[in-house]
Amino acid sequence: MAKIDEIDKQILSFLNEDAFISNKEMATRLGMSPTPIHERIKRMERDGVIKGYKAIIDTHKLGKTLTVFCEITLKEHAANYLNQFEKDAMALAEVQECYCVSGNSDFLLKVVVSDMDDYRNFILHKLASIKNIGNAQSHFVMNEVENKTFSPWFPS
Known part of the structure; x- marks a missing residue:
């Protein structure tokens, strides 16, 4: 099981709601800078926590x-x-x-x-x-x- 913390959970919630949300917007909401957000997303992608991004089609x-x-x-x-x-x-x-x-x-x-x-x-x-x-x-x-x-x- 991948190790994720509360910030990772928030990032996953943001991406789950809107995969187009910018790192800058997530950083602002979390009181951080965009670089660590980007690094966390890349780590979760490498670890397979984030498997991909898809459009939800009607x-x-x-x-x-x-x-x-x-x-x-x-x-x-x-x-x-x-x-x-x-x-x-x-x-x-x-x-x-x-x-x-x-x-x-x-x-x-x-x-x-x-x-x-x-x-x-x-x-x-x-x-x-x-x-x-x-x-x-x-x-x-x-x-x-x-x-x-x-x-x-x-x-x-």
Whole structure:
């Protein structure tokens, strides 16, 4: 586990809220100069605490209005089958997230598509082509209440 202090936590909170915030702005808020802020960010990037920076895209504005959580149960559970499913699932453009989970299913996929016809095509022609799937159960998102990125620290 990476060692981070309270200042690092604040920097992570700032970046999580707005990845475009300047080092100067963070330094002002923290009562520091920009150079140590920059050095701390670079260290956290090197240590893998900060894995990267991404744009949060409004899929509805791109015509992708249907989000589905699809529970997948595999027929076989040897490591090579699990690894191959992960690789095959993430190769599908519609799959935005893939989690290996405990419980009645083996994987949970977040799938984003245009509409029900698009999802049907995804299931029949893409997901069904992946070997070793025993069962798939779909949960359709009716309303996205909140979608936020991970932030374990709440600003005081």
